[in-house]
Structures are given as C-alpha cells and as structure tokens.
Amino acid sequence: MPFKDSGQGLRTASSGFREFKSRMSNKQTPFVMLAVAVVVILIGPFLPPGLRSLVIEIMILCIFAMGYDILLGFTDQCSLGQSIFFGTGAYGVVLAISYLNANLWLALIIAVIASIVLAFLTGLIAVRLSEAYFVIITAIFFSIFYLLSLSMSWLTGGDDGISITVPSLSLGFTELSLYNPLVNYYFAFFFLIISYLILTRVVGSPLGKVFISIRENSERTKFLGYNVFRYKLIAFILAGLFAGLSGALYAIRLRYGSADFFSFDWSVLPIVWVLIGGTGTLIGPCIGVVIMSLFQYYVSAWWAQYLIIVGVLIIVILRVSPKGIVGYIRSRKGKVKEKG
Amino acid sequence: MPSIDVSTLLFLLSDGLLWGFTIALVALGLSLIFGVMGIVNMAHGDIYMVGAVLALYVLEWTGNFWLSIIIVPVVIGLLCVPTERFVLRPFEGRPAVTMIATVGIAYIIQQVVLATFGGMHEKMPNPWPVVINLFDVGYSGYRVLIAVISVVIIIGLWFFLYKTSYGILIRASIQDKEMANAMGINSNKIAMATFALGGALAAIGGVLAAPVTQVFYLMGADVILLCFIIVIVGGLGSLKGTLIAALMFCTLQGGMSIILTPVEAKVAIFVIMILVLLFRPRGMFAK
Amino acid sequence: MKLLETAGLTKNFGGLVAVDEVNFAVEKGELKGIIGPNGAGKTTFFNLITGSLKPTRGKVSLNGEDISGLPPHLISRKGISRTFQITNIFPEMTVYESVWAGVNSRAKQPWNPFIHAGAATDISRKTKEICQMVGLDSKMGELSTNLSHGDQRVLEIAIALSTEPILLLLDEPTQGVSPKEIDTMISVVRKVSEVAAVVLIEHNMDIVLELSDNITVLENGRTVTEGSPSEISANREVQKIFLGIE
Numbered sequence: 001m002p003f004k005d006s007g008q009g010l011r012t013a014s015s016g017f018r019e020f021k022s023r024m025s026n027k028q029t030p031f032v033m034l035a036v037a038v039v040v041i042l043i044g045p046f047l048p049p050g051l052r053s054l055v056i057e058i059m060i061l062c063i064f065a066m067g068y069d070i071l072l073g074f075t076d077q078c079s080l081g082q083s084i085f086f087g088t089g090a091y092g093v094v095l096a097i098s099y100l101n102a103n104l105w106l107a108l109i110i111a112v113i114a115s116i117v118l119a120f121l122t123g124l125i126a127v128r129l130s131e132a133y134f135v136i137i138t139a140i141f142f143s144i145f146y147l148l149s150l151s152m153s154w155l156t157g158g159d160d161g162i163s164i165t166v167p168s169l170s171l172g173f174t175e176l177s178l179y180n181p182l183v184n185y186y187f188a189f190f191f192l193i194i195s196y197l198i199l200t201r202v203v204g205s206p207l208g209k210v211f212i213s214i215r216e217n218s219e220r221t222k223f224l225g226y227n228v229f230r231y232k233l234i235a236f237i238l239a240g241l242f243a244g245l246s247g248a249l250y251a252i253r254l255r256y257g258s259a260d261f262f263s264f265d266w267s268v269l270p271i272v273w274v275l276i277g278g279t280g281t282l283i284g285p286c287i288g289v290v291i292m293s294l295f296q297y298y299v300s301a302w303w304a305q306y307l308i309i310v311g312v313l314i315i316v317i318l319r320v321s322p323k324g325i326v327g328y329i330r331s332r333k334g335k336v337k338e339k340g
Numbered sequence: 341m342p343s344i345d346v347s348t349l350l351f352l353l354s355d356g357l358l359w360g361f362t363i364a365l366v367a368l369g370l371s372l373i374f375g376v377m378g379i380v381n382m383a384h385g386d387i388y389m390v391g392a393v394l395a396l397y398v399l400e401w402t403g404n405f406w407l408s409i410i411i412v413p414v415v416i417g418l419l420c421v422p423t424e425r426f427v428l429r430p431f432e433g434r435p436a437v438t439m440i441a442t443v444g445i446a447y448i449i450q451q452v453v454l455a456t457f458g459g460m461h462e463k464m465p466n467p468w469p470v471v472i473n474l475f476d477v478g479y480s481g482y483r484v485l486i487a488v489i490s491v492v493i494i495i496g497l498w499f500f501l502y503k504t505s506y507g508i509l510i511r512a513s514i515q516d517k518e519m520a521n522a523m524g525i526n527s528n529k530i531a532m533a534t535f536a537l538g539g540a541l542a543a544i545g546g547v548l549a550a551p552v553t554q555v556f557y558l559m560g561a562d563v564i565l566l567c568f569i570i571v572i573v574g575g576l577g578s579l580k581g582t583l584i585a586a587l588m589f590c591t592l593q594g595g596m597s598i599i600l601t602p603v604e605a606k607v608a609i610f611v612i613m614i615l616v617l618l619f620r621p622r623g624m625f626a627k
Numbered sequence: 628m629k630l631l632e633t634a635g636l637t638k639n640f641g642g643l644v645a646v647d648e649v650n651f652a653v654e655k656g657e658l659k660g661i662i663g664p665n666g667a668g669k670t671t672f673f674n675l676i677t678g679s680l681k682p683t684r685g686k687v688s689l690n691g692e693d694i695s696g697l698p699p700h701l702i703s704r705k706g707i708s709r710t711f712q713i714t715n716i717f718p719e720m721t722v723y724e725s726v727w728a729g730v731n732s733r734a735k736q737p738w739n740p741f742i743h744a745g746a747a748t749d750i751s752r753k754t755k756e757i758c759q760m761v762g763l764d765s766k767m768g769e770l771s772t773n774l775s776h777g778d779q780r781v782l783e784i785a786i787a788l789s790t791e792p793i794l795l796l797l798d799e800p801t802q803g804v805s806p807k808e809i810d811t812m813i814s815v816v817r818k819v820s821e822v823a824a825v826v827l828i829e830h831n832m833d834i835v836l837e838l839s840d841n842i843t844v845l846e847n848g849r850t851v852t853e854g855s856p857s858e859i860s861a862n863r864e865v866q867k868i869f870l871g872i873e
Contacts, residue, residue, distance in 0.1 A: 019723030019767045020745050078436040080382075080443070125614060129621060132576060135439050136380045136568050137617070143565040144610050151603040206731050207740040213728045216717035223677065225703035225732040225790055234738065268443055275440070305455045311447030315427055318441055 020209075029283075037193065044185045052181055058293045059188040060249045061269075063195045065277070065285035067242025068270035070199065073279030074211040075235040076218075077127070081138035083266035084122065084145045085115045085240040087259075089247030091149075091156060094257035097164045104167050104178075108248055115244020116237055123236035128229050142267050149259040161258025164251075178252060188249055195242055199282055202238070211235055215280070243270075265307075272310065275317050349598055351475040356594015357587060358483055361490035362548050364586035367567040368497065368579060369541030375514035375577030376534040377428075379438045383446035385564025387416060387539050390449060391546020392555045393457050396464055405467035405551070409489070412547045413540035420539035424532045432531075453557045461554040486548040493544060494583070501579070510534055514577055565606065566590075569613045574625055581625025628691050630655045630824050631676070631707075631794055636685035636695075638671055638848075645671040647848035648685070653794065658820045660839030660856075661828045664868060668848035669828045670712055673796050677709050678702040689794070703732075708792035710783045712799045712828075716771045722782055723767040727754045729789025754789070761785045761815050777808030781815055788819060795823045801831055813838065832869065836860055844868070 040055075047055060064086060071077050092111025096102040102110065126137045149156045156162070169176045169187065176183045202208050210231050213221045222228050251257040269292065276291055277284030292310075299306040370384050381387075391412050398408035427445065431438040470481030501507035513520045513530045521527055545563070553559060570589055574581030589609055596605040616624060631653040638646040646668045653659050661669050674680040676687055678699040687695040689705055697705075717725045727744070730753045731737050745751070758764045761781050766774065771782060780800055787795055797819075801812050809831075816838060819825060829835045835842060836856040844851040844865050852862055859865055 019721055020727075021719075021721050021724065021768075021770065076436075078440065125617060129617075132374065132378065132380055132435050132439070133572065133622075135436060136572060136576075139380075139382070140565065140568050140572070140610065140613070143561065143568075144607060147565075147603055147606060151601075202740045204743050204745070205740045206734070206736075206742065206744045207738045209724065209728060209731065209744045210737060212720060212724070213717055216720050217715065220711075220715050220717065220786070221728070222699045223703055223709060224729045224786070225700050226737065227700050231738065268447070271440055271443070305451045307447050308451040308455075311444040311451065314444030314447070315441050318437055318444075319430060 033196075033283075040189060041186075044182060044189075049181060052185055054293060054297055056181075056185055056188045056253055057250075058289055059192045060246055060253060061273075061289045061293065062192055062286040063249070064243050064246035065270060065273040065289045066195060066199050066282050067239045067246070069274050069279060069282055069285045070202070070211070070235050070242075071239035072271065072274050073281065073285075074203070074208065074215055075232050076215040077232060077236065078131075078135055078271065079126075079138040079236070079239070080135055080267050080271075081122065081126075081142040081145075082239065082243050082270050083142055083262050083264065085119055085243035086247035086250070086266045087145065087149060087257075087262035088115045088118050089244030089249075090251035090257040090261040092244065093248040093251045094162050094164050095155075097167065098162060102167075104169050104252075107167075108245070111248035112241060112244050115240050115247075119237045119240025119244075120233070123233045123240070127232045127236050139267075142262075142264065146259065146262040146264070149262040156257075156259055158259050161256050161260070163256040166252055166255055184253060188253070191245065191249055195245065196282070199242075203282060207231075207234070212280075268310075268314075272314055272317075275314070347475045347477075349595060351477050351479070352594045352598055353591055354474060354594075355479070355483070356591040356597075358487035359594065360587040360590030361487045361494065362545055363563065363566060363570070363590050364583050365490050365493060365548075366542050366545035366563060367570045367574075367582050367586045368494070369538035369545075370567050371571050371574070371577060371579055371582040372510070372514075372534055372541070373538040374571065375579070376510060377438075377531050378435045378517075379428075379442065380568075380571075380576070381535075381538065382439055382442040383449060384538070384542050384567065385560025385562075386446045386449040386453075387420075387542040387560075388546040388549075388563050389555075389557065389560035390453065391416060391543030392550040392553070392559060393453055393546075393557075394543070395547040395550040396457075396462060396555055399464065405464075408547050409544065413543045416543035417536040417540035420536040421532055424535040428535070429528065429531070450557055450560075457557060459557060461556045463554055464551045466551050480552070482551060486552070489548060493541075497541075506533070566593075566609070569609055571623075573613050573616050573623055575623030578623065578625045581623060584625065585623075629653065630657075630690060631826075632688050633676070634686045634688075636672070636675055636687060637683050638668075638675055638680060639683045645848050646675060646682075649845070649848070649850055651843060651850070653824050653826060655793075655824055657840050658816075658825045658827065658838055660835040660842040661826060661845060662830075662832065662835055662842060662859075662865075662869075663845035663851075666847075667845040669845055670798060671848075672845070673709055673798055673826075673828070676702075676796065677707060703790055703792075706791075706793035707796065708787040708790050708794070708823075709796040710787045710798055710800060712802055714776075714779050714783055716779060716782055716786065718772040719770060721768055721770055722758060722763050722774070722785075723754060725771055725782060726757050726785050726789045727751070729786050730754050730757070730791075732790055757785055757789055760818060761788070762811065775808075777804045777811065780804055780808075780812060784815060784819060788823075792823050795819060795825045797825060797827045797829075799828055799830060801829065801834060809834075832860075 044052070068082060071079055089111045092114040093107045096107035096110040122141050126134055126141065129137055150158050166178045169178055169183065178184050178187060210226060214228055214231055218228050247261055251261070273288030273292060274285045277286065277288030296306065299309065366384070366388055370381060373379065373381050394412045394415065395405065395408040398411055399405045423445065427441060428438055431441055466480070466482050468482040468485055471478045472481045472484055473479070501511055509525050510530055510533070512525065513527060517527065566589065570585045571582055574585035593605050593609060596608055600608060629652040633649055633651045636646055636649045637644070649672060663669055671680065675682050678697050681696050685695070686693055689707065694702055694705055717728070727750065730750050734750055755764065758767050761784060763778065763781060763785060766778065771779065774782060780802070784797065784800060797816065800816060801809055804812055813834060816825065816827065827835065827838060839856055841853065842856060842859045843853045844859065846868055851864060851868065854862070
C-alpha cells in the first residue's frame with residue numbers, strides 16, 4: 001500500500017505516545033516511584049529489625065508479583081503452577097551453593113537459567129492449550145513438582161529442607177556479608193529496581209503491546225499475523241524467570257530451601273497479589289504484596305487458620321473489584337475529572 | 341531385575357481396576373461440572389475430603405457407617421447449591437475467574453476442616469471385615485464392595501443422564517449451551533443441579549474411600565491430581581472418556597506398583613498424560 | 628494468474644455440507660461481491676480461506692501458491708486480511724493501538740522489547756495514515772469500546788487494513804450500521820478497494836450492486852451463478868432466491 005506524505009509533517013512525525021492508553025501510569029508516576037525508592041533507601045538503617053525483615057520479604061515477593069502480572073495481567077493466562085519456578089529458583093541457589101560451592105552471582109545465574117529452561121519446557125506443553133485446560137495443566141505440573149520435591153529428599157531435603165551458608169557478596173572492590181541485614185536489605189532493593197525497570201521497559205515496548213492485543217482479543221491477534229502461541233510462551237517464560245529470581249532471593253534471605261517453596265500457597269499467592277492490586281499495572285501487584293504480607297505478618301500471629309481469610313478474600317476481591325485497587329483508584333480519579 | 345510374579349501382577353491390576361471405579365465417581369463429578377459450567381472445580385478434591393471427614397462423624401454419632409453413604413452426599417449436595425448460586429454464579433461467563441473463586445473455596449474448606457477436625461491422620465475401622473481370595477491372595481472384601489457400589493452408582497448416573505428428562509437436559513447443556521438456552525432450558529438451574537450432583541459424587545467417593553485410606557485434611561490433593569490427569573486425558577466434559585481414562589489409569593497405576601513406588605507411578609502417569617496431550621491436545625475422547 | 632483461486636473447496640460439518648465444491652477467483656484490483664441467503668456458507672467460505680477452518684476437500688491458492696490448511700497467522704502474513712460479521716476488535720485498546728498492532732506485525736522485529744512502542748517510527752506514521760484514510764484520525768486516542776457502532780465497524784476495516792493486505796475479505800461491513808453512517812462505510816470500502824483486492828459479503832443488495840465489479844451468488848454452499856452487477860440483477864434464479872428475503 002502506498003503511503004503518501006500527508007503534508008502535516010509535524011503531526012505525522014510526532015510519536016504516538018498520546019494515543020497509547022496510559023495503562024501503567026500518568027505523568028506523576030515516575031516521580032512518585034522515585035520518591036518511594038528514595039524513602040526505601042533512606043529508611044533502611046532506621047527500621048526496627050522485625051519490620052526491616054518484612055520489608056525485605058515484600059521487596060523480594062514484589063519481583064514475583066510483577067513477573068506474574070505479565071502472565072495474568074498482560075496475556076490473560078492464569079497459571080496455577082508458578083510455585084514450580086519459585087521453588088526451582090530457590091533450589092537453584094541452594095544446590096549451587098551447597099554442591100558446587102558457587103559464589104553468589106553464579107548461584108543466582110544458575111537459578112534464573114534453571115527457571116527459564118523449566119518455564120520453556122512446561123510452557124511448550126501448557127501454553128498451546130485453551131483457557132480451562134491451561135489452568136488445569138499448570139495445576140497438574142504444580143502437583144507433580146511438589147510431589148517430587150517432597151519425595152526426592154536426597155536432593156531437596158524434603159520438608160526439612162537444606163540449609164546453606166550464604167557466601168559473601170563480591171562487588172569487585174569489596175566483599176559484603178549478607179548476614180548483615182542492612183546489606184540484605186539493599187541487595188533485595190537492587191533486584192527489585194532492576195526487575196521493575198526491565199518490566200516497565202517490556203510493557204512499553206512493542207512486545208508489551210502485542211501482549212495486550214493478545215489479552216484483549218487473541219483470535220484477532222492471530223489474524224494480524226502474530227504467532228500468538230510464541231508470544232504467550234515468551235510471557236510464560238518471563239513470568240517464570242522473575243518467579244525464579246524471586247525464589248532464589250527468598251532462599252538467600254532465609255538461608256535455606258525446602259519443599260515448601262513448591263507448595264500450593266506459592267502458586268495461589270501471585271494470583272491474589274495481582275488481583276488485589278490490579279492486573280496489567282505492575283505497581284498494583286506490588287501493592288497486593290504489601291497488603292497480603294502485612295496481613296499475614298500480623299494476623300497469622302494470633303490466628304492459625306488465617307488462610308480461611310485468604311480464601312474469603314479471593315472471592316470477595318473477585319466480586320468487588322475485578323480490576324483491583326489500582327483500577328479502583330483510577331476509576332475514582334476519572335469520575336472526579338469528569339465532575340471538574 | 342526382580343522377577344515379576346504373574347499372579348501378583350494380576351492381583352495388583354485388579355486392585356487398581358477396582359479402585360478405578362471409585363475414582364471414576366469423583367472424576368465424573370469433575371467432568372460433569374466442566375461440561376455444563378465450563379469450569380474446573382479446584383475445590384473438588386476438598387469436597388472429596390469433606391466426604392471422608394463427614395463419614396467419620398456419621399460413624400461417631402450413629403455408630404453406623406453405611407448411613408453416611410446416603411447422608412453425606414445429600415448434605416454436600418445441599419451445601420453446593422448456595423455455593424453455586426452465591427459464590428460462583430456472579431462470575432458466569434468468565435471461566436478463569438470462576439476457577440480462581442473455586443480455589444478460594446478450596447482454602448476455606450481446608451482451613452475449616454483443619455480448625456474443627458484437626459490436622460491429624462485418622463484411621464477408620466473397616467466396616468465390612470471380610471477377606472476374599474483374589475489370585476491366591478487374601479483381599480479385602482470391603483474394597484470389592486466399594487467397587488460394586490461405585491459401579492451401581494455409575495449405572496444409576498448413566499440411567500439418570502440418558503433416560504430421565506432432567507438428565508437429558510444436562511446432556512443437552514453439555515453438547516451445546518446456546519442451543520439449550522434457545523430451547524428454553526433454564527441454564528442457571530441446570531448449572532446449580534450439576535454443581536450439586538458433581539459435589540455429591542465427589543463426596544460419595546470420599547465416603548467410600550474413608551475406610552481404606554487415612555482421613556486427613558489434605559487427603560484431597562492426591563485424588564485431585566489423579567482426577568485432573570484423568571479428565572485431561574479423557575477429554576474435559578466427555579463422560580465416556582472420563583470413565584475409560586479413570587479405569588485405565590487406575591489399573592495402570594496398580595500394575596506399575598509392582599516395580600515402581602507410588603510417587604514414581606504418579607510421575608509415570610503424568611508422563612503418559614503429557615504424551616497424550618502432545619498428540620491429542622483436547623484429550624483422547626474429545627469431540 | 629489469479630490473485631486468489633479456490634478449486635473444489637468443500638467443508639463438511641458432520642453430515643452438513645456447509646461449502647460444496649466452490650470454484651472462485653479474484654483478480655488483482657477487483658472488488659468481488661458474494662451474496663446469498665442466511666446459511667448459504669458465505670462466512671464459512673471466508674473461514675476456509677483465512678485458516679480458521681481446515682477444508683475437508685479442495686484447494687485455496689494465492690498467486691498460484693497453495694495456502695490451504697495453513698494456520699491463520701501465516702495466511703495473514705501471505706497478505707490476506709479479513710473483517711468479521713460480529714465486530715471483533717480490541718475493546719480496551721485505543722483506535723491508534725489497535726491499528727498500530729496490525730502495522731507492527733509487519734515490522735522486522737514485532738517483538739522487540741528494547742525500544743519504546745510510542746517512538747516515532749515508520750510504524751507510527753503508517754498507523755496514522757491508515758486512521759486518516761478511513762476517517763478515524765480524530766478518534767485515535769479513544770478506547771475502541773467507547774466508539775459508536777458505526778465507527779467500530781470502520782475500525783474493524785482499519786485493523787484489517789493495517790497488515791497491508793493484497794486481498795481483503797469484508798464480512799458484512801454494514802451489519803447493524805445506521806442509515807446515516809452507511810454512506811461513510813461505502814466510501815471507506817471504495818477507498819480500501821483502491822489499495823487491495825476486496826471480497827465483500829453483503830446483505831444489502833443495493834450496496835453490493837453499486838460497489839462490486841463482479842458478483843458470486845451462493846446458496847446451500849454451492850455457487851448458483853456469477854456475473855456483473857447488471858447480469859445478476861437481471862437473473863431470474865437470483866430473483867427467486869432473494870424473493871421474500873430482500
């Protein structure tokens with residue numbers, strides 16, 4: 001098709017920023033994020049140890065949640081098998097350190113690569129299936145991996161797990177011990193920022209836009225000439241990668257890995273995070289992590305069956321706000337704007 | 341290589357086959373719900389578990405195990421009705437969301453049972469301690485009995501689905517929802533009845549299994565894995581496929597236990613499922 | 628060589644023959660109409676060409692190349708694009724994004740994660756030109772779901788056009804469009820036919836007769852007759868088929 005020069009030089013040459021719906025953010029978001037980042041950096045040394053440990057946990061799980069958002073929020077694939085990659089990441093680190101004597105960086109790389117490979121192989125089978133089949137097959141994958149992690153205790157330590165001595169973190173010019181909670185704090189923060197930057201990049205790139213097309217109408221996306229299967233697989237691998245990274249960091253923080261990393265809770269929690277906070281927003285799932293972690297931290301202390309509330313919460317959130325908290329705030333904002 | 345004794349193998353195969361009829365009940369419930377509602381009930385294994393737990397309570401209160409075969413499925417079926425109406429129906433037309441809601445139900449069931457029944461493994465006394473000679477090995481008569489009961493229930497289910505008008509409506513909804521709606525079938529009522537029926541089938545499975553397994557608040561996990569694999573291979577929503585796959589896999593699992601540990605047998609079945617999926621992505625018997 | 632040619636194209640659904648031995652051809656630059664009563668197999672015929680359905684028998688070829696049985700995304704890449712009878716758009720995406728998605732599919736690296744999708748490139752320029760061509764340029768930032776039905780039908784065409792097809796299959800573009808917006812739609816179809824060959828399924832006989840170079844009449848999955856608009860409107864058999872329908 002011939003494209004004539006339309007004469008409106010400036011307008012046609014300008015980019016399409018404005019016409020892209022701002023799903024992630026508005027203009028202030030980068031500043032808000034920067035402010036949050038600065039606050040997190042500054043308050044690190046002043047936090048009481050219990051709370052600091054909680055913040056470290058939250059930062060690590062945010063990585064997991066944002067990765068899962070790519071899968072559920074951007075390509076509409078509801079996987080119940082994410083604990084596979086969380087556990088693989090954890091054991092990648094634990095086994096690399098205890099058997100191969102790997103340093104921290106190598107252990108992390110091994111963990112992430114293991115998750116990617118596993119996500120690729122499971123994705124090859126699961127992603128081509130339709131919605132209900134996808135959910136059920138990922139649930140089957142989860143069950144098998146959990147079963148194996150429990151029974152192959154010679155490798156995994158089963159329920160008791162394997163403890164490790166975390167090697168010190170070498171930065172070239174200096175060596176830092178992760179047994180210092182403050183180092184651990186900034187270590188987790190570093191990976192959170194890196195993951196956030198990578199994922200915002202992905203979401204804003206052509207790849208991210210194709211993901212959204214698939215979520216909005218996967219059939220039509222096929223008719224545009226996209227190999228939808230391949231894109232869904234990429235999203236599946238991305239989610240697996242960040243789940244693996246998160247699991248690896250989590251194992252480093254706890255200095256051990258056990259079959260519990262493969263348990264069903266770690267498959268369900270990502271869904272809860274993303275649904276609470278809002279799908280397709282990256283920030284929303286992080287808010288979901290904060291809420292759920294605070295909730296778990298404070299409620300589980302006085303009520304052993306707090307998981308009942310998790311169950312009720314899942315159903316209530318699905319009912320009340322299908323787009324999550326971020327979606328709710330945004331719709332409120334829209335209403336205010338209309339009035340003003 | 342240990343030598344494989346033919347009669348031992350036959351014994352294990354028949355043991356698996358007999359167990360297959362009970363598993364088929366549970367899997368048929370799952371498949372029926374999928375066929376009509378388009379969702380996989382993630383709480384199905386936990387309903388099975390509740391069936392077993394309630395059987396224990398019925399035995400405790402009445403001293404009669406056999407009563408629970410009637411009472412428990414009715415109770416569960418009645419509980420399923422409001423669950424479908426108030427928890428699941430609002431999500432109608434959004435299968436993935438509905439399935440996540442059933443995960444919520446699963447959590448609630450597990451934790452309520454944990455809070456009331458406790459987290460220990462309970463063993464139920466064998467209600468029919470008769471020993472039968474099967475391939476020169478003494479075999480529990482109760483295991484044969486539950487297979488017979490399961491077969492009777494399956495035949496009853498078939499009769500209900502193929503001979504009664506209500507069953508035919510359910511099958512029509514499985515075949516073609518839009519057509520069923522166009523014919524004036526109340527799809528809400530059908531969904532509600534199917535969810536109750538599916539739940540009742542899982543509960544009967546739990547009741548029958550209670551004396552031969554350990555009753556435990558997480559006992560659903562094992563069975564649900566097997567049922568998932570069965571319905572995937574049989575084809576979601578295909579009742580014949582589900583029945584055949586259930587019998588096939590349980591027999592296979594029994595046979596494999598001669599050389600494999602239970603976990604290895606599960607992995608082997610999992611591998612078979614993957615192979616089937618690679619060639620038939622919608623299962624062996626799907627249309 | 629014909630642009631598109633089907634030879635003995637047949638589709639059975641169980642016992643029902645939806646498309647029966649259809650031989651059909653489109654020349655370069657042609658606008659070809661397909662008419663026929665409901666259930667004549669028109670949409671099934673499109674589904675066979677675009678890969679949504681696999682033919683039971685017969686062959687589809689594009690520029691002499693056999694494309695029958697290819698999956699939809701590969702057929703799209705060969706240069707066939709289509710619209711849908713029931714509006715099939717991306718609800719929560721803006722007009723710009725929807726068209727952009729199609730243009731981007733022809734980029735060298737449509738999956739590139741390292742650049743910003745909003746960057747000023749050939750893709751954004753082409754996207755805007757397509758929006759201008761169909762007259763949606765003032766609504767580029769609007770969500771598709773918020774458009775009027777008529778605009779959604781135009782967007783449907785814009786999305787199909789965004790992959791730069793050599794052959795465009797339009798499935799009842801005026802379906803449900805208000806009389807006021809029908810003229811816009813006719814002019815859009817005209818403009819589109821200048822850049823690609825078009826096959827048009829349409830219920831409104833006036834529109835088909837006005838727009839088409841040639842018309843094929845289908846009934847019960849079979850070709851009844853073919854000819855120019857004047858031949859078709861004079862044909863007794865066609866009049867019989869449409870008596871009581873139109």
